[in-house]
Amino acid sequence: MSNDRTLGVAALILAAIMLAFGYGLEAPFAYEPVGPKTFPLIAAAIIALCGAILVIRGGGAVVPAGPGVNRALLSLAASLLAYALLFQPLGFLVSTTLVMVPIAAIFGARWWQGLLAGGSIAMGSYLLFERALAVVLPAGVLAGII
Amino acid sequence: METLSYLATGFGVALNPTNLLLAALGSVIGTMVGVLPGLGPINAVAMLVPVVFALGLPPESSLILMAAIYIGSEYGGRISAILLNVPGEASAVMTALEGYPLAREGRAGIALSLSAWTSFVGSAIATIGIVIAAPLLAKWALAFGPTEYVGLMVFAFACLTGLLTDSPVKALLAIMIGLGISTIGIDANSGVYRYTFGSPNLVDGVQFATVVIGLFAISELLIMLEGIRGGAASRIEQMGKPLFSWADLTFTNMATLRGSIIGFLVGILPGAGGTVASALAYTTEKRVVERRGTADSRFGRGDLRGLASVEAANNSASNSNFIPMLTLGIPSSGTTAVMLGVLTLYNLTPGPALFNSQPTLVWGLIASLFIGNVILLAINIPLVGIFARLLSVPAWFLVPFIVVVSAIGVYSGKSTTFDLVLMVALGVGAYLLRRQGVPMAPLILGLVLGKILEQNLRRSLSLSGGDITVLWWSPISVTLWTLAIVVLLVPLIVPRIARRRNANAIEAD
Numbered sequence: 001m002s003n004d005r006t007l008g009v010a011a012l013i014l015a016a017i018m019l020a021f022g023y024g025l026e027a028p029f030a031y032e033p034v035g036p037k038t039f040p041l042i043a044a045a046i047i048a049l050c051g052a053i054l055v056i057r058g059g060g061a062v063v064p065a066g067p068g069v070n071r072a073l074l075s076l077a078a079s080l081l082a083y084a085l086l087f088q089p090l091g092f093l094v095s096t097t098l099v100m101v102p103i104a105a106i107f108g109a110r111w112w113q114g115l116l117a118g119g120s121i122a123m124g125s126y127l128l129f130e131r132a133l134a135v136v137l138p139a140g141v142l143a144g145i146i
Numbered sequence: 147m148e149t150l151s152y153l154a155t156g157f158g159v160a161l162n163p164t165n166l167l168l169a170a171l172g173s174v175i176g177t178m179v180g181v182l183p184g185l186g187p188i189n190a191v192a193m194l195v196p197v198v199f200a201l202g203l204p205p206e207s208s209l210i211l212m213a214a215i216y217i218g219s220e221y222g223g224r225i226s227a228i229l230l231n232v233p234g235e236a237s238a239v240m241t242a243l244e245g246y247p248l249a250r251e252g253r254a255g256i257a258l259s260l261s262a263w264t265s266f267v268g269s270a271i272a273t274i275g276i277v278i279a280a281p282l283l284a285k286w287a288l289a290f291g292p293t294e295y296v297g298l299m300v301f302a303f304a305c306l307t308g309l310l311t312d313s314p315v316k317a318l319l320a321i322m323i324g325l326g327i328s329t330i331g332i333d334a335n336s337g338v339y340r341y342t343f344g345s346p347n348l349v350d351g352v353q354f355a356t357v358v359i360g361l362f363a364i365s366e367l368l369i370m371l372e373g374i375r376g377g378a379a380s381r382i383e384q385m386g387k388p389l390f391s392w393a394d395l396t397f398t399n400m401a402t403l404r405g406s407i408i409g410f411l412v413g414i415l416p417g418a419g420g421t422v423a424s425a426l427a428y429t430t431e432k433r434v435v436e437r438r439g440t441a442d443s444r445f446g447r448g449d450l451r452g453l454a455s456v457e458a459a460n461n462s463a464s465n466s467n468f469i470p471m472l473t474l475g476i477p478s479s480g481t482t483a484v485m486l487g488v489l490t491l492y493n494l495t496p497g498p499a500l501f502n503s504q505p506t507l508v509w510g511l512i513a514s515l516f517i518g519n520v521i522l523l524a525i526n527i528p529l530v531g532i533f534a535r536l537l538s539v540p541a542w543f544l545v546p547f548i549v550v551v552s553a554i555g556v557y558s559g560k561s562t563t564f565d566l567v568l569m570v571a572l573g574v575g576a577y578l579l580r581r582q583g584v585p586m587a588p589l590i591l592g593l594v595l596g597k598i599l600e601q602n603l604r605r606s607l608s609l610s611g612g613d614i615t616v617l618w619w620s621p622i623s624v625t626l627w628t629l630a631i632v633v634l635l636v637p638l639i640v641p642r643i644a645r646r647r648n649a650n651a652i653e654a655d
Contacts, residue, residue, distance in 0.1 A: 007582040011319055018326055021343070027336030032604060033612030036333040036340060039600040043325040050319040060313075062581055072371055077574050080364065080549065084566035087553060100546040106371065109542030117543045121550050133200045135558045 003061040008054030015048035072106055079103050091140020092130075096122035149281050156509025159206055160517050168203075168211040169514050173521045176218015180238075181226050181536045183373075185548060187219035188480045188590075189366060192358035193551050195488055196558040205492040206507040209485060210514040213468070216481045217269060217515065220420060220461045221522050224261045225533055228254060237420030237460040240428045244456070247448030252386040260390040260450060261457040262526040264402045268458030269519040271406040272413065272465035276512055279414070280501070284473040287498035292609070293617050295497075295602040297626035299595055302416035302476045304630035306588045314634075316584045324592020325599070327352060335604060347564040354487045356556050356565045357572060357593060361586050362480070363552045364573025367545055369580065374541060385531070398454035401431050405455030409462025414469050419479035419587075420460035427459030428452055465515055472508050473501050475598070480587035483594045490594075497598070 018040055025037035083099040090098070100118025101111055109117065129135040139145075159165060179190040191212045198208040223238035228245035241261065248257040290298065303321050307314040330341045331351030342348040405427040412423035431452055435443050445452050470476045475496030477483035486496045494500060494507075501508050526533075556569045576586060610616035618624050 004582065007316075007319075007579075007584070014323070014326075018341075021341055025333075025338050025340055027333075027338055032335065032608045034604045034607045036336045036338040039603065040326065040329045040340060043322045043329070047319060047322045047326070050315050050322065053315050054319075057315075060583060062583075069372055073368055073577075076368060076371055077570070080367075080570045080573070081567065083549065083553065084570045085563065087557065087566055088561075088563045092554075096550055100549070103546050103549060104542040107374065107540075107542040107545050109540070113542060114546075117546050121543075121547050125550050125554060129197075129200075129554050129558075133197060135196065135200045135554060136561065137554065137557070138561075 003059060004054045005058050008051045008056075011047050011051030011054065015044045015051060018044035018047070076103065076106050079106070088138045089140055091142050092137040093122050093126055094141055096125075149277060152281075152505055152509045153277060153513060155506060156511075156513035157516075159506050159510030160210065160513035165207055165210050165510065165514065166517065168207055169214045169518045170521050172211045172214025173218045173518055173525060176215035176220075177222035177225075177522065177526065177533055178536055179215060180219035180222020180224075181533050182222075182539070182544060183226060183230075183232050183370065185544075186362065186366070187216045188358065188484060188587075189363040189548070189552075190215050190219070191481055191484045192355060192362060193555045195355045195358075195484070195491070196555045198488070199491070200558065205489060205494060205504075206510045208488060208492075209507065209511050210518075212481075212485050212488065213511055213514060214518040214521075216485075217461065217464055217518055218522055220464050221262065221265050221526050222533065223460075224265065224457055225258065225530065226537060228257050228261070229534055230537055237424050237464075239421070240424040240456040241453065241460075243428065243446070244449050244452035247446070248450070248453065251448055252384050253448070255385040255388040256390045256394060257448075257450075257453060258385075258530050259388065259527050260394055260398065261453055262523060262530070263390070263395070264398065264405070264454040264458040265461040265526075266519055266523040267402050268406040268409055268460075268462035269465050269515070269522075271403075271458075272410045272462040273512065273515045273519065275410050275466055276469055276515070280469050280473050280508075280512070283469060284498060284501035287474050288502065289622065290498050291620075292602040292605040294620060294622045294626065296599065296606055296617055297623040297630075298474060298476060299599045299602070301626045301630040301633070302470075302591070302595065303588075304633045305416045305478075306591060308633040308636060313583055316582070317588045320579070320584050320586065320589040321592035324589040324594075325596040327357060327589075328593050328596025329600070334601075345564070347560075347562060352568070353556070353559045353565055354491065354593075355559055356569050358484055358487070358590060359552045359556055360569040360572030361576040361589065363548055364569060365576035365580055365586070367548060368573070368577040370541065370545070389527070394450060398450050401451035401455040402458045404431060404434070405458030406462045408455075409459035410466045412459070413463030413466030413478065416470050416474075416476045416478045419467060420463045423463035424456045424460040427455045431455040465519075468511070468515070471496070472511070474498060475500065477591055477594060480590050483587070483590045487594050495598075 022037050022040040022044060027035050079099055079102045083095060086095040086099065097118045100121065101114040104114030104117050105111060126137065130137045160169065175190065176187065179185045179187060194212060198211065220237065224241045224245065226232050227238040227242035228249050231242050231246040245257050245261065248254065306321060307317040330348055332349055333340055339349065408427045408430060409423040412426060413419065432445050435445065435451060443449065467478045467482050470478050471482040471486060475486065475498065477486045489496050494504065552569065553566060556565050559565065580586060606616050607614065618627055
């Protein structure tokens with residue numbers, strides 16, 4: 001179902017977006033022969049060319065993953081997105097401990113193993129990065145407590 | 147003579163206690179990263195970018211740490227390839243071919259120790275090669291102006307598309323996507339906002355660490371998940387004799403030497419790293435042995451010579467990769483591309499000038515390669531059992547660890563949710579591209595070289611008043627363009643010959 005043609009179409013769409021948003025780029029004061037839009041448009045043209053070749057040539061079908069695998073992939077992507085969104089509002093320690101439970105579960109852990117993994121990694125990296133290496137991590141809901 | 151005094155300066159830099167400690171630390175991390183499937187050198191180096199800044203390390207120390215990780219992962223990759231038949235990273239695919247059968251025969255200890263030794267020989271030969279070749283190339287590259295630079299980049303891109311023979315179209319597509327990403331943000335020459343879509347988060351472009359971590363670390367997790375669900379490999383527990391014998395050594399010496407030389411030469415070419423080198427060394431060795439009569443050939447069933455040449459080649463290549471990176475500013479692998487990206491974060495412009503203007507940085511790095519390889523040999527023969535134990539770390543612990551370190555790395559740059567979401571989006575996008583066979587290394591090279599290419603192109607055309615023929619006025623430019631065309635055309639002709647050879651080889655099996 002998914003093959004080089006799909007990729008080719010995606011490349012053509014990307015090229016179209018680059019063209020649509022790149023064509024109007026003009027420098028207010030042009031003092032050089034090549035403006036800001038030339039380079040992006042060259043890239044877009046070559047992307048379009050690659051896309052066209054892929055569409056015309058076809059082939060290269062990817063073996064579809066089983067339904068179970070697809071569901072696992074989707075839940076992993078969703079968990080990662082949730083982590084990205086909760087990281088700042090909930091704070092590093094809370095969001096990490098929470099979201100690592102489903103992520104560990106996707107890779108075959110029981111819920112308490114996931115909690116253990118998430119909690120220990122959260123605590124360990126908090127001490128390493130925030131305390132030892134002075135990388136600022138969000139405190140979130142624990143602001144004022146830690 | 148001049149070179150030797152520079153090298154002495156380099157050793158002065160590399161032997162300073164901090165840098166020595168970083169080289170040792172990098173060697174250990176690198177080996178671990180190489181062992182663990184799902185964590186390649188690129189991911190490790192990318193995740194370290196924010197850390198080296200948090201530590202306030204000077205550029206040479208950062209590079210020494212990253213280089214040690216890079217070469218260390220080549221050592222580590224062989225461990226999982228031999229014991230698990232799962233290459234810890236791409237260039238170890240060929241290692242598994244001979245190494246795993248050897249391990250199944252109960253000769254895992256010999257395979258591991260011998261491959262550590264040949265890795266060391268390959269690296270040592272390549273580092274000596276760097277000392278000889280790099281200054282010559284740097285001197286030649288000093289004559290480069292903007293137009294020659296454009297030619298050089300085109301040559302590098304041609305190498306990328308031509309040598310990654312799997313699918314040139316997809317490699318080209320990847321490069322162009324990388325170039326496209328490099329144009330996001332404010333245009334330095336005109337002040338125009340490009341592809342920012344009104345978002346203040348994109349004004350100064352996409353954060354380098356975000357792109358690299360998203361493309362490599364996050365997409366790798368999805369790939370890993372697919373692999374785990376696909377079925378598990380069985381791990382070899384019996385190590386057998388721990389050390390190779392003198393007879394094993396003399397039996398493989400020539401193979402090691404051939405592998406080292408092939409690796410060194412391939413590594414110099416932009417775009418061709420350990421993966422191409424090990425494949426080429428393997429096929430060459432097989433041909434050499436079989437031409438001599440197939441009586442003692444055990445290729446495919448565990449031949450020490452195959453293992454020796456492959457390991458010598460991929461380590462040699464990953465060391466000689468530093469030649470184009472340091473002298474021309476052209477990275478020849480994903481990892482060296484990330485390192486160049488780090489240099490730009492220090493406001494150092496990669497290119498021919500670097501080699502001459504930053505001798506302590508360049509020679510310190512070269513000297514640290516010598517030191518790093520000695521450390522790696524020292525830890526890889528006796529401690530191999532400890533590293534092998536890493537293979538029993540369950541995925542459900544490893545994956546959360548990678549996710550957390552990735553997120554910290556991305557967040558520490560600008561502290562925005564936007565970057566975290568972008569990281570996930572890029573990771574999912576990269577996974578979809580990788581499933582379709584689009585390679586990621588060219589994309590990152592396109593991203594790193596994009597700005598430099600555009601600047602040089604615009605500068606050339608400004609100087610000529612818009613006359614595009616300026617790009618092939620000088621003899622150097624003409625040479626580079628010709629080489630680019632040759633590199634692009636060779637794969638169109640060679641596959642026919644190669645296919646016929648492969649067909650013969652398969653029949654011989």
